[in-house]
Amino acid sequence: MLNINDLKFDSNGLIPAIVVDAKTKDVLTLAYMNRESLAISIAEKKTCFWSRSRQELWRKGETSGNYQHIVSITADCDKDALTILVEKDGPACHLGTDSCFTNEVFANDELHSFSLDGLMELLKGRKKDKPEGSYTTYLFEKGIDKILKKVGEECTEVIIAGKADDKAETIYEIADLTYHVMVLMTEMGISLEEVRDELASRHIIDHKVKQEKMTK
Numbered sequence: 001m002l003n004i005n006d007l008k009f010d011s012n013g014l015i016p017a018i019v020v021d022a023k024t025k026d027v028l029t030l031a032y033m034n035r036e037s038l039a040i041s042i043a044e045k046k047t048c049f050w051s052r053s054r055q056e057l058w059r060k061g062e063t064s065g066n067y068q069h070i071v072s073i074t075a076d077c078d079k080d081a082l083t084i085l086v087e088k089d090g091p092a093c094h095l096g097t098d099s100c101f102t103n104e105v106f107a108n109d110e111l112h113s114f115s116l117d118g119l120m121e122l123l124k125g126r127k128k129d130k131p132e133g134s135y136t137t138y139l140f141e142k143g144i145d146k147i148l149k150k151v152g153e154e155c156t157e158v159i160i161a162g163k164a165d166d167k168a169e170t171i172y173e174i175a176d177l178t179y180h181v182m183v184l185m186t187e188m189g190i191s192l193e194e195v196r197d198e199l200a201s202r203h204i205i206d207h208k209v210k211q212e213k214m215t216k
Helices: 035-044 115-129 134-141 146-161 167-188 192-216
Strands: 016-023 027-033 047-051 054-059 068-075 082-088
Touching: 027 035, 027 047, 027 082, 035 047, 035 054, 035 068, 115 134, 115 167, 115 192, 134 146, 134 167, 146 167
Parallel strands: 016 082
Antiparallel strands: 016 027, 047 054, 068 082
């Protein structure tokens, strides 16, 4: 593990720190640290930066309450930049947005990015606006019973494909199941964040169980 003294700070004694949401992997902000703020961050397990405009230490969340709890800090290959994974208590940007990076400069229409978070936002939009001709709109209009029926049907399809040891078909059916489960989540007001938190809590429990087994 690197020591702070192994890092390469610039002529002003600073090192850029890219802050990333540990759960969504979204880039939240780019800030700067000096040796003191980095040491404070490690000691307190919360981000502390050096404000270049105010020329003083800046503990993120000190006034807003939007603390960033550090999961890990990693240096790049040249040891002159940091990536900090955090779990945040609120928006990262002073404008109130989750991320400081919201102003799109370029988008390549030939390459389509996908994320579960993006799909969830699309489903929320379908539930709210209910555009005609949309299958998702049809599900929301039919209601919870129809949605649950489709979830059950897709579960069965996954089982059949898996039993047949058909990898391609199983992937296809898991994608269908995932979509319908997310429609159910949207209908019930369940967020991806809540599911991530539940899975994270189970990971901690599983880790403890493994440790207990190893000590026996």
